[in-house]
Amino acid sequence: MTHTPHRLAEDFPDHSADIAALRRSDAHFARLAEEYDQINDDIHLSEINVQPLEDMEEVLKRKERAKLKDAIYAMLTRARL
Template structure:
């Protein structure tokens, strides 16, 4: 298991301009990015034991992060 943060710009290399444009033009997309950053930070803090959580909670956070990433990917490919 990696404890490296999954920055959205690293997860979607070459899409920085598109991500920025969508964040500016689409409030829902901007909220998706914000939620992704929040859950990603929480997962990273749990993985590094800065803010330990129960294993099931950590798994659920990872699932939520993956779902947000999938939604972001769908929105990026739809443009």
Template sequence: MSHVPHTLAEEFPQFAARISELKQQGGHFATLAERYYEVNREVHGAESGLTPMEGLAEADLRKKRAALKDEIYALLTADAEGVEG
């Protein structure tokens, strides 16, 4: 279990510039990114003991973070494929 926050740029370093660009544009990606950061902060708080939380609630937050990360990755890779192809 890591006690370090997982930023999107750290999770997807190959897309760091694109993440920043899409967040600045607003829209669906920016909304997903903000939700990811909110959930990520909650997970980090639980993992570090700053926010007391039951194990099942923490596990649910981790699942939510993973689902958001999957959706964000899908958007990043779909966009990259559209640019390349």
């Protein structure tokens, strides 16, 4: 565990321009990205003990973050086709 936030543009550096464009042009993508950012921030704050979460809550948030990341990646790869 690195205790650093997972930003989408850092996780998908080859797609950073697509991420920015889709945040502006696709409301569904923007909602997913915002939800990802919020969950990611919650996890990060828990990791650094600023706002700790119960163990199960953190596990569930990590699973939700992974699910959102997969959905975002699918949209990014379709945007390139």
